Amino acid sequence: MADVCQWCRGSNRSVCAAVPLHFHEEIRRISHIRTFEAGTTIASEGHEALFVGTVLRGVLRLVKTLADGRQQIVGLLFASDMFGRVFSDEMPFAIEAATKVELCMAPRRRFETLLSRHHELEHEILIRTLDELDAGRNWMVVLGCQNMLERVAAFLAILTIREHVLEDAAEGSERAAIVEVPLSRADMAAYLGTTLETVSRSIHRIADHGAIEIIDPRQFLIKDWPALLRLSGRSDLTSHQFLGRFSGHDDNMRTLSEAC
Amino acid sequence: MADVCQWCRGSNRSVCAAVPLHFHEEIRRISHIRTFEAGTTIASEGHEALFVGTVLRGVLRLVKTLADGRQQIVGLLFASDMFGRVFSDEMPFAIEAATKVELCMAPRRRFETLLSRHHELEHEILIRTLDELDAGRNWMVVLGCQNMLERVAAFLAILTIREHVLEDAAEGSERAAIVEVPLSRADMAAYLGTTLETVSRSIHRIADHGAIEIIDPRQFLIKDWPALLRLSGRSDLTSHQFLGRFSGHDDNMRTLSEAC
DNA sequence: CGTTGCGTTGAAACATCTCAAAGGTTGTGG
DNA sequence: CCACAACCTTTGAGATGTTTCAACGCAACG
Numbered sequence: 289m290a291d292v293c294q295w296c297r298g299s300n301r302s303v304c305a306a307v308p309l310h311f312h313e314e315i316r317r318i319s320h321i322r323t324f325e326a327g328t329t330i331a332s333e334g335h336e337a338l339f340v341g342t343v344l345r346g347v348l349r350l351v352k353t354l355a356d357g358r359q360q361i362v363g364l365l366f367a368s369d370m371f372g373r374v375f376s377d378e379m380p381f382a383i384e385a386a387t388k389v390e391l392c393m394a395p396r397r398r399f400e401t402l403l404s405r406h407h408e409l410e411h412e413i414l415i416r417t418l419d420e421l422d423a424g425r426n427w428m429v430v431l432g433c434q435n436m437l438e439r440v441a442a443f444l445a446i447l448t449i450r451e452h453v454l455e456d457a458a459e460g461s462e463r464a465a466i467v468e469v470p471l472s473r474a475d476m477a478a479y480l481g482t483t484l485e486t487v488s489r490s491i492h493r494i495a496d497h498g499a500i501e502i503i504d505p506r507q508f509l510i511k512d513w514p515a516l517l518r519l520s521g522r523s524d525l526t527s528h529q530f531l532g533r534f535s536g537h538d539d540n541m542r543t544l545s546e547a548c
Numbered sequence: 549m550a551d552v553c554q555w556c557r558g559s560n561r562s563v564c565a566a567v568p569l570h571f572h573e574e575i576r577r578i579s580h581i582r583t584f585e586a587g588t589t590i591a592s593e594g595h596e597a598l599f600v601g602t603v604l605r606g607v608l609r610l611v612k613t614l615a616d617g618r619q620q621i622v623g624l625l626f627a628s629d630m631f632g633r634v635f636s637d638e639m640p641f642a643i644e645a646a647t648k649v650e651l652c653m654a655p656r657r658r659f660e661t662l663l664s665r666h667h668e669l670e671h672e673i674l675i676r677t678l679d680e681l682d683a684g685r686n687w688m689v690v691l692g693c694q695n696m697l698e699r700v701a702a703f704l705a706i707l708t709i710r711e712h713v714l715e716d717a718a719e720g721s722e723r724a725a726i727v728e729v730p731l732s733r734a735d736m737a738a739y740l741g742t743t744l745e746t747v748s749r750s751i752h753r754i755a756d757h758g759a760i761e762i763i764d765p766r767q768f769l770i771k772d773w774p775a776l777l778r779l780s781g782r783s784d785l786t787s788h789q790f791l792g793r794f795s796g797h798d799d800n801m802r803t804l805s806e807a808c
Numbered sequence: 809c810g811t812t813g814c815g816t817t818g819a820a821a822c823a824t825c826t827c828a829a830a831g832g833t834t835g836t837g838g
Numbered sequence: 839c840c841a842c843a844a845c846c847t848t849t850g851a852g853a854t855g856t857t858t859c860a861a862c863g864c865a866a867c868g
Contacts (some may be wrong), residue, residue, distance in 0.1 A: 352689045355783060360692040362685035373682075375675055380682045408665045414674045415635055421677060422633075422640045424684045425622035429612045431691040432620040432741030436824070473847065481692030483825060488848055505847060523615060539812095696856070733815065743857060748816055765815060 292316045294390065295344055302342050302368040306412045314402060319394040324385045331372070333382040339393045340372030346389030347470045350381040351478070361479040363424065364471075366450065370416060374400055387470045431481045434521055439480045440490035441520035444469070444500065449525075465502070465510035473505070483500055494519055552576045552652060553606055562602050563672045565696030571669060574662060579654040581687070584645045591748040592643040597654045606649030607730045610641040621739040623684065624731075626710065630676060635661055647730050691741050694781055699740045700750035701780035704729070704760065708770055709785075725770035726763070733765070754779055775778070 293312040296304035304315060321344065324330060331337060333353060343365050350363035362381055365371050371383055374396060403410045430442050448467045469476065473484040480487060491508075494500050499515040500508040510516060517523050553572040556564035564575060581604065584590060591597060593613060601671050611624035622641055625631050631643055634656060663670045690699050708727045729736065733744040740747060751768075754760050759775040760768040770776060777783050 350685070354689070354693065354781060356781070358688040358693045362688045362692075373678070375678060376682075378782070381685065407670070410667070410671065410674060414677065416671060417674065417677045417681060418635060421681045421684060422636075422733070423690065424681060425610070425612070425641065428622045428684065428691060429614070429620040429687055431688060432622075433614065433618045484847080485826085485849085486824065489824095492848080521614060548659070744815080745817085745858085746856065750855095752816080 292319050292321055294323050295392070296342070300368040303370055303409065303412045303416065304342065305368070307406075307409055309408060311406060314406075315394070318402065319392050321345045321390065321392050321445055322541040323388065323390045326385050326387050326389075328385045329382060329473060330385060330391070331379050332385040335379055336377055337379045337396050340370065340374055340396050340399050341391050341393030343367050343371060344390040344392055347386040348389060348391075349384050349471075349475060349479075351371045351384055352381050359478050360481065361475065363420075364479065370413070372396060374403065374413070386475055391418065430522075436480070436482050436486050437490050437493055438521040439482070440476075440487060441494055441499070441516055442522050442525070443476065444478060444494070444508065445516050445520050445522070445525055448516075450512075467500075467508045467510060469506045469508070471506075552579050552581055555652070556602070557558050561629060562630040563669065563676065565603065565628070566672045567666075567669055568788065571666060574666075575654070578604050578658045578662065579650045579652050581652050583648065584649045588645045588648050589642060590645060590651070591639050591643040593639055595639055596637055597633045597639045597656050600630065600634055600656050600659050601651050601653030603627050603629050603631060604650040604652055607646040608649060609644050609646040609731075609735065609739075611644055612641050614756075619738050620741065621735065623680075624739065630673070634658060634663065634673070650709075663680055690782075696740070696742050696746050697750045697753055698777060698781040699742070700736070700747060701754055701759070701776055702738065702785070703740060703784070704754070704768065704787055705776050705780050708773075708776075725758075725773065726771060729766045729768070731766075 293304065293316045296302050296312065297309070298305070304312060326346075330348065331339070333351070345367055348365040348369075349361045350365070350372055351359055351361055353359050364386070365383075371391070372393075373379055403413070430439050430466070435444065444467055447469060448465065451467060452465070471479070473487050476487045477484045489498075493501065494506075494516070495502050497515060497519060499510075499512045499519055501511050503509055517525055553564065553576045554774065555570065556562050558565070559571070564572060580599070589598070590608065593611070605627055608625040608629075608631055609621045610625070611619055611621055613619050615625075624646070625643075631651070632653075633639055663673070690702055704727055707729060708725065711727060712725070731739070733747050736747045737744040751762065754776070755762050755768075757775060757779060759770075759772045759779055761771050763769055777785055
């Protein structure tokens with residue numbers, strides 16, 4: 289329990305990392321760390337939102353299920369993203385573990401009380417919510433007016449940026465440009481608004497174009513980054529559009545994005 | 549200038565209406581009211597966000613334009629909605645007048661300064677941003693996994709709820725169930741992620757089903773609300789999902805939604 | 809009275825979905 | 839070590855929904 293906040297003092301984009309250290313003691317007091325296996329439902333759609341928190345490791349998916357069973361993933365949460373819904377009694381979407389996840393979680397009510405006393409913290413959450421809103425609207429553009437090849441390419445491009453931003457921020461290393469997709473074809477399809485077959489076909493077409501090389505179904509080598517961006521139909525793509533301002537300090541990837 | 553805040557003291561969902569009256573004096577001091585003709589660009593994508601404010605009358609559209617000219621409307625702002633982007637220097641989307649609009653606007657920087665001094669106001673903005681995020685994600689479901697007939701039906705249903713909530717809140721009247729669509733077919737298409745031809749065909753198919761009657765291209769009589777909801781594929785549809793918590797006080801429409 | 813802008817309608821082209829089957833990998837038990 | 843099942847991914851071919859392109863209708867306007 290003593291080292292709950294250790295992770296958040298590191299260099300990351302979490303709310304806690306953005307907030308003065310003396311807040312950590314208070315946050316620590318109401319928080320605990322838990323892990324969940326892939327596939328676990330952390331919070332159900334329509335139920336009361338009991339917990340909020342931060343993703344430490346793994347990926348969460350926000351899922352909306354229609355009455356007839358159709359599902360749409362409306363958001364993916366990676367390490368340092370906040371999950372849960374403050375100031376609302378009902379979860380508008382389910383929160384599920386897309387991979388094995390490690391979460392730092394706190395009871396929602398107690399966290400809200402804490403917010404009311406610490407406006408700096410609430411301000412940081414506003415900033416992140418605004419960025420998430422922008423990112424969500426950017427994703428609406430993908431869903432609304434891009435074809436399936438473009439959607440898949442855009443998804444891979446965004447994932448690439450995101451992963452390399454995190455890595456570089458953490459260790460400053462220049463790794464080989466490999467994207468690790470932490471999702472099944474079915475999850476990708478649910479996020480991209482299509483079917484798993486179309487996702488599979490699109491990935492192979494992107495590989496045929498020479499932009500990527502398929503290492504295994506979940507790992508791709510970025511062979512030609514400008515080509516990938518071109519296929520995504522979003523040469524305008526820069527990390528901060530989908531990831532928020534906290535991802536913009538990475539010169540290496542910025543160069544890559546601006547190369548087209 | 550003296551009555552800038554008059555509107556916001558009425559019964560509406562605006563930030564100002566939610567905040568103690570003594571704030572109005574301060575907000576008034578930095579605000580002014582302006583009208584813009586339909587089609588005017590109020591803020592350009594990628595430019596600095598100079599103003600924020602509230603829609604008093606009319607409809608704003610948030611537009612993202614891709615390099616090749618494709619456009620997606622990622623949000624529509626109605627009376628009492630806030631526009632602009634606090635705490636960001638660059639507008640991620642263009643703000644355009646979809647109809648003639650009347651706006652109460654304030655310089656962004658000065659408004660941010662005001663926010664830093666009045667946490668109640670910032671809190672209200674957080675609440676609204678969270679609700680907008682939920683609404684945006686709900687719209688992602690529409691774009692991601694509903695067919696064109698369902699999208700158009702859902703759009704009409706949401707508009708119906710929204711208009712009647714506002715009207716009923718304002719005057720408590722029980723008007724005939726007429727939806728007024730404040731958008732051209734092209735704008736509807738850009739919002740729904742399709743073409744204007746498909747929008748037109750879908751509207752006529754909905755009319756063929758008997759759910760609506762086309763009075764003129766922008767006015768529809770709701771003949772069978774349950775049928776409209778059924779066609780939308782979202783019988784789960786309640787106003788607060790797309791409109792935020794401030795629309796939930798209307799018993800009349802809630803009965804309508806829950807009738808299915 | 810022609811022009812302009814917007815909405816509707818039709819028919820062919822196209823992208824994506826659906827259904828079906830095959831291929832590959834992983835883990836388990838014989 | 840092999841056989842087998844379970845699961846995920848890939849591939850194929852026909853069905854379907856949507857787009858595209860073109861023409862037409864209609865009202866507002868100069």
